[in-house]
Amino acid sequence: MSTASHPLLIRGGTVVNADREERADVLLVDGKIVAVGEGAAAQAPAGTETLDASGQYVMPGGIDPHTHMQLPFMGTVTADDFFTGTAAGLAGGTTTIIDFVIPAPQESLMDAYRKWRGWAEKSAADYSFHVAVTWWSEQVREDMGRLVRDEGINSFKHFMAYKNAIMCDDETLVNSFKRALELGAMPTVHAENGELVYLLQQEVARMGITGPEGHPLSRPPMVEAEAANRAIAIADVLGVPIYVVHVSCLEAADAIARARARGQRVYGEVLAGHLTIDDSVYRHPDYATAAAYVMSPPFRPKEHQEALWRGLQAGHLHTTATDHCTFCAEQKAVGKDNFAKTPNGTGGVEERMAVVWDAGVNTGRLTPSEFVAITSANTAKLFNVYPRKGFIGVGADADVVLWDPKATKTLSAKTQHSKGDFNIFEGRQVTGLPSHTISRGRLVYVNGELRAEKGAGQYFKRPAFGPNFQAVQKRAQETAPTAVARAQ
Ligand SMILES: NC(=O)NCCC(=O)O
Ligand SMILES: [Zn+2]
Ligand SMILES: [Zn+2]
Numbered sequence: 001m002s003t004a005s006h007p008l009l010i011r012g013g014t015v016v017n018a019d020r021e022e023r024a025d026v027l028l029v030d031g032k033i034v035a036v037g038e039g040a041a042a043q044a045p046a047g048t049e050t051l052d053a054s055g056q057y058v059m060p061g062g063i064d065p066h067t068h069m070q071l072p073f074m075g076t077v078t079a080d081d082f083f084t085g086t087a088a089g090l091a092g093g094t095t096t097i098i099d100f101v102i103p104a105p106q107e108s109l110m111d112a113y114r115k116w117r118g119w120a121e122k123s124a125a126d127y128s129f130h131v132a133v134t135w136w137s138e139q140v141r142e143d144m145g146r147l148v149r150d151e152g153i154n155s156f157k158h159f160m161a162y163k164n165a166i167m168c169d170d171e172t173l174v175n176s177f178k179r180a181l182e183l184g185a186m187p188t189v190h191a192e193n194g195e196l197v198y199l200l201q202q203e204v205a206r207m208g209i210t211g212p213e214g215h216p217l218s219r220p221p222m223v224e225a226e227a228a229n230r231a232i233a234i235a236d237v238l239g240v241p242i243y244v245v246h247v248s249c250l251e252a253a254d255a256i257a258r259a260r261a262r263g264q265r266v267y268g269e270v271l272a273g274h275l276t277i278d279d280s281v282y283r284h285p286d287y288a289t290a291a292a293y294v295m296s297p298p299f300r301p302k303e304h305q306e307a308l309w310r311g312l313q314a315g316h317l318h319t320t321a322t323d324h325c326t327f328c329a330e331q332k333a334v335g336k337d338n339f340a341k342t343p344n345g346t347g348g349v350e351e352r353m354a355v356v357w358d359a360g361v362n363t364g365r366l367t368p369s370e371f372v373a374i375t376s377a378n379t380a381k382l383f384n385v386y387p388r389k390g391f392i393g394v395g396a397d398a399d400v401v402l403w404d405p406k407a408t409k410t411l412s413a414k415t416q417h418s419k420g421d422f423n424i425f426e427g428r429q430v431t432g433l434p435s436h437t438i439s440r441g442r443l444v445y446v447n448g449e450l451r452a453e454k455g456a457g458q459y460f461k462r463p464a465f466g467p468n469f470q471a472v473q474k475r476a477q478e479t480a481p482t483a484v485a486r487a488q
Contacts, residue, residue, distance in 0.1 A: 005441035013053025018377035028398035031440040061095025061399035066321035074343040086125035087452035088417040092350035093434035095399035109143035123457030132157040133176040152461020161192035181240035184465030191227035201340040212290035214339040216298040225251035241265035248297040250307035257316040268317040272352040291332040292422040322348035326420030358430035384466030398441035407433040
């Protein structure tokens with residue numbers, strides 16, 4: 001079986017971009033989209049394979065802006081590595097991930113970056129990295145510059161939780177945000193107040209609650225809202241755009257909406273899990289099942305889900321992700337007697353597109369174009385790789401998904417490609433699935449057959465100073481304070 005790229009002509013489908021839907025043929029040659037529309041078939045070279053897309057949508061492959069493949073975390077390493085995790089993504093229509101380089105405190109950013117680049121060489125799909133700033137020094141400041149200038153990194157991550165591990169204090173946040181602004185790179189935050197989490201973990205344990213039901217009690221919505229508000233306020237004072245990852249609750253979504261209403265450039269990411277799963281999972285009588293859902297921020301009471309959907313519809317939340325970070329039952333069991341020790345993380349890279357389509361488009365919350373916006377195009381724009389990615393148009397990478405809106409499936413760990421042993425969407429029936437996934441012009445998933453190839457994915461660089469940064473620079477010039485000239 002060869003997955004080499006030969007020209008592909010996609011005929012008779014409905015092309016969906018973030019701005020419109022149109023009936024059009026699409027021609028892919030040498031990993032790029034070379035024609036869209038009536039003339040596409042006429043341009044097809046000899047040897048072109050034709051795919052019949054009638055009755056299907058032809059959309060940009062999904063971009064998951066938040067995954068953790070092969071992550072060493074909380075004393076263990078995630079079950080999915082860069083091959084198995086990206087292969088699972090391809091099976092679900094996701095052709096690109098943005099993962100995270102997470103240096104330990106005091107570890108050089110460049111060393112950590114090189115280590116992650118090595119691990120990621122086995123990726124089956126295209127990938128890039130956000131780099132976490134977990135401590136501060138002059139060397140960190142210099143390395144941020146090297147990463148932006150030489151390595152195509154244009155976003156830096158800050159964990160406001162995970163005290164005594166990778167948590168940033170305010171000094172690091174302020175220094176790093178300021179440096180990111182100079183470099184034209186987006187600061188991103190995991191917004192939870194780590195001090196409050198630490199305190200509440202101990203208080204909940206003192207109440208005799210040691211099981212997974214203690215996890216959400218130690219991370220209530222206000223813990224997330226405080227950190228979101230603080231990060232947004234710091235970004236506002238410094239005049240830097242900011243991206244809040246895995247917004248899980250009404251209070252954090254409101255903080256973003258309020259800041260945007262004031263004219264601040266704040267962006268929010270939502271996870272497929274937070275949109276569809278509620279906190280009752282932590283009270284499941286089976287320990288392994290309840291522990292499998294331990295991730296941060298935790299799943300919330302149902303009413304928060306509606307707030308997240310409204311945020312996506314109203315435009316104050318922008319992207320969907322998974323935070324794919326899989327741990328198996330025996331890894332989770334480390335927290336059997338103390339929920340705070342449970343490795344935090346859940347999967348979903350394979351299910352995100354189908355879950356968001358089913359719960360979003362099939363319910364009338366989203367149009368197909370809005371679906372494309374929140375599953376690929378907005379991420380590509382925010383991280384400055386649009387229209388190369390997130391777009392069906394001439395010159396874009398040939399990352400395409402043929403989407404069958406009538407296909408149905410029951411999601412299950414038994415049939416998933418991820419190496420995790422649990423599926424947080426277990427038993428959920430979805431309608432709307434990929435029939436074909438094409439990664440840089442290669443057919444990598446065809447009607448249930450996964451043809452992912454180890455190492456076929458490519459690292460892509462993301463240039464700094466995207467449109468957001470050009471706008472904030474102009475705004476800073478326009479509104480620069482002036483001194484008063486006084487007679488001596
Ligand atoms: N989300 C989670 O629980 N685990 C992965 C690390 C993070 O994103 O916080
Ligand atoms: Zn996080
Ligand atoms: Zn994460």
